[in-house]
Amino acid sequence: MPVIDLANPSRFLTIVNRLLPWLTAVTIILFAIGLYRAMNAPDDYQQGATVKIMFLHVPAAWLGMFGWGLMSVAALGTLVWRHPLADVAGKAVVPIGAAFTFICLITGSLWGRPTWGTYWVWDARLTSMLVLLLLYLGVIALYWTAEEPGRGARAAAILSLVGAVNLPIIKFSVDWWNTLHQPASVFRIGGPTIDPALLTPLLIMALAFTLLFVTLHLASMRNEILRRRVRSMRLLQAQELAEAT
Amino acid sequence: MIQLKAESLTCNRGGREVFRNLSFGLATGEAMVVTGRNGAGKSSLLRMIAGLVRIAAGRLSLEGGEPDIPIGEQAHYVGHQDALKATLTVGENLQFWSGFLGDGRAVEGALQAVDLAPLTDLPAAFLSAGQRRRLSIARLLALPRPIWLLDEPTSSLDAPSQQRLAELMHVHLLDGGMIIAAAHGAIGLERPRELKLGLA
Amino acid sequence: MRSFNALLLRDVQLAIRIGGGALMGALFFLIVVTMIPFAIGPDLALLRRIGPAVLWLGALLASLLALDRLFATDQDDGSLDLLMMAAMPLELTVATKAIAHWITTGLPLVVIAPLLGLMLNVELHAAGWLALTLAAGTPALTFIGLVGAALTVALRRRGLLLAVLVLPLTVPVLIFGVAAANAAIMGPAPFGPPFTILCALSLASLVLGPIAAAAALRHGLE
Numbered sequence: 001m002p003v004i005d006l007a008n009p010s011r012f013l014t015i016v017n018r019l020l021p022w023l024t025a026v027t028i029i030l031f032a033i034g035l036y037r038a039m040n041a042p043d044d045y046q047q048g049a050t051v052k053i054m055f056l057h058v059p060a061a062w063l064g065m066f067g068w069g070l071m072s073v074a075a076l077g078t079l080v081w082r083h084p085l086a087d088v089a090g091k092a093v094v095p096i097g098a099a100f101t102f103i104c105l106i107t108g109s110l111w112g113r114p115t116w117g118t119y120w121v122w123d124a125r126l127t128s129m130l131v132l133l134l135l136y137l138g139v140i141a142l143y144w145t146a147e148e149p150g151r152g153a154r155a156a157a158i159l160s161l162v163g164a165v166n167l168p169i170i171k172f173s174v175d176w177w178n179t180l181h182q183p184a185s186v187f188r189i190g191g192p193t194i195d196p197a198l199l200t201p202l203l204i205m206a207l208a209f210t211l212l213f214v215t216l217h218l219a220s221m222r223n224e225i226l227r228r229r230v231r232s233m234r235l236l237q238a239q240e241l242a243e244a245t
Numbered sequence: 246m247i248q249l250k251a252e253s254l255t256c257n258r259g260g261r262e263v264f265r266n267l268s269f270g271l272a273t274g275e276a277m278v279v280t281g282r283n284g285a286g287k288s289s290l291l292r293m294i295a296g297l298v299r300i301a302a303g304r305l306s307l308e309g310g311e312p313d314i315p316i317g318e319q320a321h322y323v324g325h326q327d328a329l330k331a332t333l334t335v336g337e338n339l340q341f342w343s344g345f346l347g348d349g350r351a352v353e354g355a356l357q358a359v360d361l362a363p364l365t366d367l368p369a370a371f372l373s374a375g376q377r378r379r380l381s382i383a384r385l386l387a388l389p390r391p392i393w394l395l396d397e398p399t400s401s402l403d404a405p406s407q408q409r410l411a412e413l414m415h416v417h418l419l420d421g422g423m424i425i426a427a428a429h430g431a432i433g434l435e436r437p438r439e440l441k442l443g444l445a
Numbered sequence: 446m447r448s449f450n451a452l453l454l455r456d457v458q459l460a461i462r463i464g465g466g467a468l469m470g471a472l473f474f475l476i477v478v479t480m481i482p483f484a485i486g487p488d489l490a491l492l493r494r495i496g497p498a499v500l501w502l503g504a505l506l507a508s509l510l511a512l513d514r515l516f517a518t519d520q521d522d523g524s525l526d527l528l529m530m531a532a533m534p535l536e537l538t539v540a541t542k543a544i545a546h547w548i549t550t551g552l553p554l555v556v557i558a559p560l561l562g563l564m565l566n567v568e569l570h571a572a573g574w575l576a577l578t579l580a581a582g583t584p585a586l587t588f589i590g591l592v593g594a595a596l597t598v599a600l601r602r603r604g605l606l607l608a609v610l611v612l613p614l615t616v617p618v619l620i621f622g623v624a625a626a627n628a629a630i631m632g633p634a635p636f637g638p639p640f641t642i643l644c645a646l647s648l649a650s651l652v653l654g655p656i657a658a659a660a661a662l663r664h665g666l667e
Contacts, residue, residue, distance in 0.1 A: 337458075
């Protein structure tokens with residue numbers, strides 16, 4: 001089905017309403033399989049069972065970055081191709097991407113405590129994810145202060161693209177900064193190279209989380225469309241009452 | 246019987262003398278319309294009575310009323326702005342002013358009197374200019390104060406709303422209130438006193 | 446009492462709803478604290494030593510930037526006029542607005558400070574003491590800032606003028622706040638004296654701030 005067919009919001013809503021129950025079911029099944037495999041995966045010889053935070057932490061990291069990529073594509077849709085649902089898609093992704101980034105940071109921090117001895121270290125990778133979270137929060141703040149949804153959407157789209165271009169630059173500069181000033185204590189950041197016994201559950205969990213992302217995204221888009229409808233209806237109601245009284 | 250007395254009022258705004266030696270008296274049950282070209286000081290006079298603009302010279306007093314309470318606390322001021330918060334609903338906006346300035350009752354009656362009752366739960370952001378002005382007028386009804394200071398009250402109002410405002414003003418005067426309004430033309434008062442600014 | 450409740454509730458409601466800017470201060474706090482290591486370097490030992498100072502500075506700047514919206518929105522839509530024509534004394538009115546402002550701006554800073562402390566390698570229990578000093582000191586920042594906000598309310602291009610006016614006045618709060626936090630985290634100086642003075646500063650500003658702010662608002666009338 002060509003993308004253009006989805007351009008009609010009502011059509012989109014009907015498709016999503018039919019699709020969501022199936023998506024939810026498949027997501028739950030995948031999580032069941034993934035969690036079962038994760039529970040039965042062997043413990044790490046060094047970290048013990050703690051290593052299993054990885055099954056939550058790594059997919060969250062991937063999806064946090066994936067979220068920003070999706071926002072950028074949606075931004076192009078809003079600004080360049082003028083797809084009618086692009087700004088809805090862009091707005092719907094933001095809280096989901098931000099949540100996954102946040103989960104990545106928190107799980108990483110909790111993982112770091114027993115393995116590194118500290119909750120936080122200004123490692124290049126951690127810092128880049130933190131900056132990504134700040135960028136997400138900035139977009140959320142932008143949406144929050146915009147009074148009109150249309151204006152906020154365009155501003156957020158520009159910010160998404162600027163962020164997308166700037167993220168590699170930020171990553172590069174943070175790497176440079178981190179190697180420039182060596183930390184006072186040296187921590188072992190790497191773990192063992194990943195074993196197939198851990199890789200398969202990881203991939204299943206990643207797939208499950210990705211489906212969760214998509215499900216939440218579609219549901220969020222549906223909510224946003226309905227929210228805009230409510231807003232239009234209220235405007236209409238005020239206008240009608242103005243003419244009647 | 247309360248009388249508002251102004252003696253030799255002078256007003257300075259932005260270094261410029263807006264009006265000088267203005268005197269008038271107004272009793273309860275009476276209405277006064279302040280006219281004059283733009284910049285003559287109509288809004289400044291209203292704001293001066295409300296206590297929002299400093300009296301450069303002269304005296305303003307309320308005789309026969311509560312001597313300890315400033316005039317501003319016994320007056321309602323409806324200026325060019327509507328003092329509405331866009332994220333609060335119509336009902337919440339009025340409920341706040343009614344509760345803050347008075348005893349928090351009579352909100353529904355006030356909304357009904359200006360025909361805004363059906364819009365009670367609508368966020369104020371969605372109101373048209375005329376509806377916003379009517380909500381400001383509802384504030385006058387939600388808690389009683391003797392003096393009404395109205396700055397071009399009929400602007401943004403359509404003919405039926407202007408008629409309704411005229412009726413409300415009439416009732417207020419009968420109840421022993423007084424009205425001072427700044428306007429360019431007639432606003433529906435019956436034979437009001439007229440104060441023309443800017444002739445000196 | 447009803448007026449107090451009505452105004453307090455309304456201001457908190459407005460700050461929380463869309464466009465109100467309630468958590469913007471906390472977000473700024475987060476960003477500023479994140480920026481410091483980029484400038485100083487990721488040396489954890491050094492960050493731990495200056496952690497309390499960084500957190501206090503971040504909280505100060507975040508409080509400052511949020512002060513603008515204390516009176517601005519009410520001034521812009523004409524509500525300030527009506528607030529000044531109320532039976533409630535103007536001093537009490539501005540104090541109520543300041544309390545609402547602290548609840549929506551200052552309190553979030555206190556709450557996320559321990560989390561930010563973790564990023565600066567300050568342990569949780571130490572960060573708790575730090576949050577306590579912030580809880581005692583941020584009201585002073587709000588009530589002192591109240592005066593600056595009232596002085597600049599009528600200006601069109603207030604911008605940084607508000608910060609320039611208020612920052613010098615907040616120096617004592619900063620000094621005693623950081624001293625108390627350092628005393629709690631590292632010692633050997635006792636925690637009591639600077640903390641008590643900090644509380645005293647807050648209580649004094651609670652009374653003097655609204656008086657000065659009300660006078661400033663009245664003086665701002667033409």
